[in-house]
Amino acid sequence: MAFRNLFRNKRRSFLTSLSLLVAGFVVVVLHGYVTGFLKGMKENIINWMSGHIIIAKEEYFSRKFFVPQEEYLENPYLIKEKLKEFKYVSFYTERLKSMGIIFKKDINKPVLIFGIDSEKERRILEIDRKIVSGTYDLKEGVLLGKELSKSLDLNIGDTVVIISKTVLGGLNGIKMKVNGIVNVGFSEFDKKVVIISISNMRRLLKMPEGVHEILVFLKDENKIKDFKKNFKLNGITARDYVQELGSFSYYFKLANNIYYFIYILIIILATFTVINTMTVAVFERLREIGTLKALGMRDLEIFLLFGIEGTILGTFGGIIGAFFGWFVNIFLNFKGINMESAVRGMSIAVPYVIRPTANFYVVIFAIFLITVICSIVSMIPAFYAKRLTPQETLREI
Amino acid sequence: MKALILIIFTINADEILKKLREDRKIESSRFYAKIEIVKGKRTLFKEFEGYSKGSDFYIVFKNPEDKDVKYLKIKNDLFIYIPDIDDIVRISGDMLKQSFMGTDLSYEDLMQEDPLRYYKPLNIKDTVINSDTLYLMEIVDTTKKAPYFSINLFIDKKNILIKKEELFTKNRRKIKEVQILDYKKIGEKFYPLIYIMRDLRLKNSYTKVVFKEIEIGIKVKDDIFKLEYLRK
Numbered sequence: 001m002a003f004r005n006l007f008r009n010k011r012r013s014f015l016t017s018l019s020l021l022v023a024g025f026v027v028v029v030l031h032g033y034v035t036g037f038l039k040g041m042k043e044n045i046i047n048w049m050s051g052h053i054i055i056a057k058e059e060y061f062s063r064k065f066f067v068p069q070e071e072y073l074e075n076p077y078l079i080k081e082k083l084k085e086f087k088y089v090s091f092y093t094e095r096l097k098s099m100g101i102i103f104k105k106d107i108n109k110p111v112l113i114f115g116i117d118s119e120k121e122r123r124i125l126e127i128d129r130k131i132v133s134g135t136y137d138l139k140e141g142v143l144l145g146k147e148l149s150k151s152l153d154l155n156i157g158d159t160v161v162i163i164s165k166t167v168l169g170g171l172n173g174i175k176m177k178v179n180g181i182v183n184v185g186f187s188e189f190d191k192k193v194v195i196i197s198i199s200n201m202r203r204l205l206k207m208p209e210g211v212h213e214i215l216v217f218l219k220d221e222n223k224i225k226d227f228k229k230n231f232k233l234n235g236i237t238a239r240d241y242v243q244e245l246g247s248f249s250y251y252f253k254l255a256n257n258i259y260y261f262i263y264i265l266i267i268i269l270a271t272f273t274v275i276n277t278m279t280v281a282v283f284e285r286l287r288e289i290g291t292l293k294a295l296g297m298r299d300l301e302i303f304l305l306f307g308i309e310g311t312i313l314g315t316f317g318g319i320i321g322a323f324f325g326w327f328v329n330i331f332l333n334f335k336g337i338n339m340e341s342a343v344r345g346m347s348i349a350v351p352y353v354i355r356p357t358a359n360f361y362v363v364i365f366a367i368f369l370i371t372v373i374c375s376i377v378s379m380i381p382a383f384y385a386k387r388l389t390p391q392e393t394l395r396e397i
Numbered sequence: 398m399k400a401l402i403l404i405i406f407t408i409n410a411d412e413i414l415k416k417l418r419e420d421r422k423i424e425s426s427r428f429y430a431k432i433e434i435v436k437g438k439r440t441l442f443k444e445f446e447g448y449s450k451g452s453d454f455y456i457v458f459k460n461p462e463d464k465d466v467k468y469l470k471i472k473n474d475l476f477i478y479i480p481d482i483d484d485i486v487r488i489s490g491d492m493l494k495q496s497f498m499g500t501d502l503s504y505e506d507l508m509q510e511d512p513l514r515y516y517k518p519l520n521i522k523d524t525v526i527n528s529d530t531l532y533l534m535e536i537v538d539t540t541k542k543a544p545y546f547s548i549n550l551f552i553d554k555k556n557i558l559i560k561k562e563e564l565f566t567k568n569r570r571k572i573k574e575v576q577i578l579d580y581k582k583i584g585e586k587f588y589p590l591i592y593i594m595r596d597l598r599l600k601n602s603y604t605k606v607v608f609k610e611i612e613i614g615i616k617v618k619d620d621i622f623k624l625e626y627l628r629k
Binding site for chain 2: 059
């Protein structure tokens with residue numbers, strides 16, 4: 001009976017459902033966007049800065065802000081041997097890092113120099129995909145961030161001089177050709193990153209062997225705690241990416257919680273239309289309620305009649321909206337939302353392209369939330385209808 | 398009375414500052430120095446020799462790790478010759494704030510020509526350090542051009558020589574400290590021979606510079622202060 005009542009005023013039912021449809025859509029799309037944004041940031045941090053775990057000297061971490069070249073791991077073989085003990089380690093890569101200056105004739109810019117193993121990093125940094133022009137050839141050349149190359153008006157084939165402090169506290173430079181320009185994917189690095197091979201980096205820093213960091217990637221992120229607990233080497237520290245994020249990790253958690261509050265608020269606001277529609281329905285059907293009660297329909301049945309009608313009204317719209325939002329997320333995940341012009345200049349790893357996540361559990365979550373909230377708010381007019389007596393309803397006619 | 402004290406203080410402090418600035422003026426020089434750089438558990442040693450003429454200087458490093466790295470300051474420009482690439486680069490902009498060869502000195506510190514000219518005395522009083530009574534004079538940058546907002550100068554009363562400098566930012570954060578441990582008297586003037594500089598933003602870090610040889614007022618060839626000379 002509750003279901004049939006939905007079609008008594010089709011336009012009103014449609015408009016009420018539409019408001020919940022919009023609410024369901026907004027919740028799913030917003031959740032997809034927010035998680036996509038945070039996921040993009042997390043990926044940038046893991047791939048470019050820390051891996052799941054970053055291993056370096058204790059002194060290196062204590063002065064990491066200054067990129068202390070002299071605090072390098074002299075004997076990374078010990079660490080590599082130790083890593084073999086952890087079966088859940090997927091792979092690892094070694095990196096050298098330094099702050100330096102890049103010169104094109106008289107113009108110069110401060111840069112962050114990455115010395116990498118080009119083959120291993122192909123998988124992590126996805127440079128092949130990110131090359132805007134030139135090639136991924138680090139043997140005799142360098143790769144530059146897109147914004148950096150733009151600010152120095154550098155093109156493929158141009159020669160640059162890169163100078164840096166050496167591990168001996170001196171100064172050294174290398175002269176190399178620009179072999180490729182890379183769209184790093186976030187502004188912080190795009191405007192300052194220079195990528196060279198690990199051997200050229202050693203030449204620049206005047207270090208015969210050793211690396212600054214070993215980035216470890218795990219098969220299962222949940223094993224981070226276990227890894228940190230069991231990885232013990234004197235003077236060497238393993239930190240996870242959350243530690244590397246510092247206070248940002250708390251902001252991420254806080255942002256997530258705030259968004260959950262916002263989702264609930266959106267749905268509550270939308271369900272006001274259900275209260276409104278159902279209250280009007282109760283007043284329109286006073287004679288009917290009186291007659292039904294006079295014929296012996298119990299209060300609980302009247303309560304359920306209006307309660308179920310309101311719940312169906314809201315949930316129906318919510319289901320369509322949530323699924324519609326999910327399909328939009330699938331599409332946007334594939335296509336990506338380019339925010340480059342908006343986020344350029346930001347000093348954190350905010351991705352240029354945000355790919356909303358399309359998790360089905362969010363659809364379930366949104367439908368569940370809408371159903372629960374709709375059933376709660378529908379109780380208000382249903383409770384009013386339940387309390388009415390046949391005499392009261394007949395007096396209103 | 399207050400006005401009189403103020404006038405006496407102003408004359409005294411201004412004159413001291415004037416003398417300190419005078420003492421720093423060197424027409425020309427030749428020098429050979431050793432540097433000890435301590436960064437945490439690591440200690441590095443460097444050696445350099447060079448020449449100065451007016452505000453310009455030329456430095457060439459002699460220790461094996463930095464052999465033939467050369468610096469040339471001409472007016473407001475600082476050039477570095479890097480032997481590995483046989484090329485010269487000009488240091489400018491943000492890089493001037495970077496450390497000079499891993500020391501606690503920045504390029505900016507190195508480039509300062511008559512650095513006290515930006516400052517005016519704010520107050521002066523007596524203070525005791527290691528049983529020596531010194532002037533403690535606070536000077537403040539009035540031009541907004543100096544790299545440090547204010548400096549506390551600890552001045553030897555007898556010879557009017559700086560014993561220690563504390564360098565502050567605008568929000569009164571002490572970021573550097575310079576202790577001059579020894580002076581050499583050449584003619585009527587005293588020249589710093591040994592000093593220790595600490596960048597207080599770095600933990601357990603200091604740089605000790607010891608001038609092993611110093612000649613003042615010698616004839617220095619003009620050719621040295623030309624870019625072409627760096628490649629020689």
